[in-house]
Amino acid sequence: MSEAAKEKAVAFRGGGFAPRPRRWVGFAVFLGLILVAEWGTRAGWISALTLPKPSDVLATFRELYQSGLLFKHLGPSLSRLVVGAAIGASIGISVGILIGLSSYIRSGLVPLVAALFPIPKIALLPLFVIWFGIGEGSKYALIAFGTFTPTVVATYGAVDNVDRTLIRMGQSFGLTWFSIVRKIVLPGAMPGILSGLRISLAIAIILLVAAEMLGAEYGIGAYILQAGSLYDLERLFAGVVILSLLGVLVSALIGVIERRLLDWRT
Amino acid sequence: MDIRLDNISHSYDDFDVMRDISLDIPSGQIVCIVGPSGCGKSTLLRFIGGLERPASGRVLQLGAPPAGCLNPLTYIFQDFALLPWRSVAGNVSLVLEDHGIKGADTRRIIDDVLARTKLTDFAKALPKQLSGGMKQRVAIARALAVNPAVMLMDEPLSALDSQTRELLMDDLVDLWTRQPFTAVYVTHNLAEAVRLGHRVVVLSRRPGQIREVVEIDKPLAQREFGDADLDAYQKHLWHLMRDEARAADAELINV
Numbered sequence: 001m002s003e004a005a006k007e008k009a010v011a012f013r014g015g016g017f018a019p020r021p022r023r024w025v026g027f028a029v030f031l032g033l034i035l036v037a038e039w040g041t042r043a044g045w046i047s048a049l050t051l052p053k054p055s056d057v058l059a060t061f062r063e064l065y066q067s068g069l070l071f072k073h074l075g076p077s078l079s080r081l082v083v084g085a086a087i088g089a090s091i092g093i094s095v096g097i098l099i100g101l102s103s104y105i106r107s108g109l110v111p112l113v114a115a116l117f118p119i120p121k122i123a124l125l126p127l128f129v130i131w132f133g134i135g136e137g138s139k140y141a142l143i144a145f146g147t148f149t150p151t152v153v154a155t156y157g158a159v160d161n162v163d164r165t166l167i168r169m170g171q172s173f174g175l176t177w178f179s180i181v182r183k184i185v186l187p188g189a190m191p192g193i194l195s196g197l198r199i200s201l202a203i204a205i206i207l208l209v210a211a212e213m214l215g216a217e218y219g220i221g222a223y224i225l226q227a228g229s230l231y232d233l234e235r236l237f238a239g240v241v242i243l244s245l246l247g248v249l250v251s252a253l254i255g256v257i258e259r260r261l262l263d264w265r266t
Numbered sequence: 267m268d269i270r271l272d273n274i275s276h277s278y279d280d281f282d283v284m285r286d287i288s289l290d291i292p293s294g295q296i297v298c299i300v301g302p303s304g305c306g307k308s309t310l311l312r313f314i315g316g317l318e319r320p321a322s323g324r325v326l327q328l329g330a331p332p333a334g335c336l337n338p339l340t341y342i343f344q345d346f347a348l349l350p351w352r353s354v355a356g357n358v359s360l361v362l363e364d365h366g367i368k369g370a371d372t373r374r375i376i377d378d379v380l381a382r383t384k385l386t387d388f389a390k391a392l393p394k395q396l397s398g399g400m401k402q403r404v405a406i407a408r409a410l411a412v413n414p415a416v417m418l419m420d421e422p423l424s425a426l427d428s429q430t431r432e433l434l435m436d437d438l439v440d441l442w443t444r445q446p447f448t449a450v451y452v453t454h455n456l457a458e459a460v461r462l463g464h465r466v467v468v469l470s471r472r473p474g475q476i477r478e479v480v481e482i483d484k485p486l487a488q489r490e491f492g493d494a495d496l497d498a499y500q501k502h503l504w505h506l507m508r509d510e511a512r513a514a515d516a517e518l519i520n521v
Binding site: 165166168169171172173174175176179183184187188190261262263264265266 | 315317336337339340341343345347349350351352360361363364365392393394408412
């Protein structure tokens with residue numbers, strides 16, 4: 001056997017298992033799906049009743065924008081979303097921190113939250129109308145209630161995961177309870193709270209449509225429901241696309257906040 | 267301010283971890299506590315600083331803490347316990363904020379302690395950018411900022427590699443030489459104990475009791491790496507501990 005034959009490079013078998021962001025891939029997936037749908041509807045192997053033509057949806061969308069109706073629908077929806085989600089998330093974070101820190105509040109509220117979580121909030125819509133009226137109040141309440149429960153669960157889980165040695169450190173330097181909560185617990189729980197907010201805010205967008213089922217003249221939800229009842233698939237899809245974009249936007253916004261607030265993470 | 271431990275005993279459930287520990291910690295001295303693992307030396311330190319309560323016995327402060335002392339009993343932790351979201355200066359300022367120190371005073375104290383721990387150039391760095399030795403320097407700076415009467419050091423160098431450990435020991439000796447401080451220093455590393463301790467307290471295996479208190483007279487500044495005198499002390503300590511350490515190693519952990 002020759003000297004060279006005995007020599008063999010060690011085969012590489014490490015690497016992998018570490019996904020890295022590839023910006024354009026997500027965009028390509030969207031584009032690919034849309035192109036397939038366009039091709040199918042044009043070629044006829046997707047019937048017009050199954051799926052509207054993406055180009056028609058785009059045209060409807062342009063019409064909506066040009067007529068000024070887009071912002072007439074988007075404005076009320078966004079304000080409902082912002083107000084409702086802000087109320088739900090802020091109460092949720094506060095309650096979640098209290099559950100995370102106090103034995104009594106934890107024992108008292110965790111079963112209650114578990115009982116509230118699986119209730120379809122849409123089912124409570126009539127109740128909210130009685131409590132808060134047919135106007136904006138019931139819409140805020142529905143969205144707030146829907147964001148509240150997942151935020152609470154995410155927050156107290158995040159508080160449980162805050163490094164206890166940091167809390168001991170705070171105590172050992174004589175920090176007040178409030179200081180420890182504000183300067184150690186809250187920032188320490190922030191990664192968990194923000195990833196919980198991703199879920200809560202997606203739920204808020206889902207509930208936006210439900211909230212606009214009752215007595216809303218304008219709003220993305222009202223627009224979709226109206227188009228749905230007329231089987232106007234182009235308008236239905238235009239509305240759905242707006243909700244999807246809203247979701248992507250919210251997710252990107254949280255991504256920005258994460259990069260700003262959590263750059264200390266290794 | 268001196269610290270006196272008066273007949274401290276402790277047990278978890280019906281399991282004795284510490285029995286009748288009485289000890290005086292005179293001001294201006296570094297008292298090292300060594301012992302086999304599980305002898306309760308870290309627990310003892312938590313008793314001294316009031317983070318845990320012993321089942322019986324008392325920890326007493328004798329005399330008043332010096333003027334300008336913000337937090338008489340101040341810890342330095344093994345894992346540094348720095349807030350990862352605050353810069354070096356921010357971590358120091360954390361412990362000043364609750365004492366009503368503001369603005370120029372804060373900056374003066376921070377600049378002073380960072381200079382003493384050679385961290386001035388790193389004031390804006392985040393903990394994730396620092397090596398282990400640097401992180402522990404930040405923790406030492408933070409402890410100095412509150413002007414403690416007694417420093418409670420819980421294996422402060424155990425998470426560091428051996429070269430960094432030597433460097434930090436030199437730094438601690440320098441700090442003490444310039445301005446003597448009182449410290450209780452818990453460690454399992456006998457080389458650290460003989461290098462830094464004016465007195466070395468040897469604890470026995472569970473239930474922890476004081477086996478011997480070794481006084482080391484040689485001034486801290488004259489002790490050096492590989493010092494023959496210190497080696498003799500270290501051998502003596504190891505001789506005291508070896509059998510117990512072996513027994514402790516073979517013990518089942520049931521905590």
